[in-house]
Amino acid sequence: MSTIDSSTLNNYIGMATFANGQNGPRGTTSAGSSNSWYEAMSRAWGQTLDGQAAKITQMSDAIGAGSDQPSDMVQLTAASLKMQFMSNNAATSQNSVGQALETLGKRN
Template identity: 75%
Template sequence: MHNDTGVRGNSRAGGSSSSWYEAMSRAWGQTLDQQATKITELSNVIGQGGDQPSNVVQLTAESLRMQFLSNNASTSQNSVGQALETLGRKQ
């Protein structure tokens, strides 16, 4: 599959060729999934009686990290999308 700039990404094992923009999206998705898993695990620890202050502080820190990652994923996706749109209009 080609994007507006005609750039073709490499083929991945078990997947089809895709643009680097799609690869970036997948990478952000995987990163956010991993962070969500950390938060879920810490929440489960706290929910099962492990509500020591250190666990609560760690959960808070991981939640803030999730917010940071989510904001950066959105910003990078929007910035790259706008740049691709601009390139598409100039061609």
């Protein structure tokens, strides 16, 4: 089985610039000034997780400041579980895409 060189693999992950000046197979990348759709996906997951972490921190600070009603505790628990769910999905999507890119890299 032949392998693909790194420049070809970079094209697979969207590092190539097309004739119209746009990056990636579907036009410009999102989530900031990423060089590839894989990087844009990673950055988007990071921003989403950062936002959820900020919510959890804010809720935790409110509880620490004396707002320790049971409803507040339940909301904090729900937000933490949502963070865990999102984090697991981020890791799964990163691993799945990484494995797919590895498979592409092994093909000729």
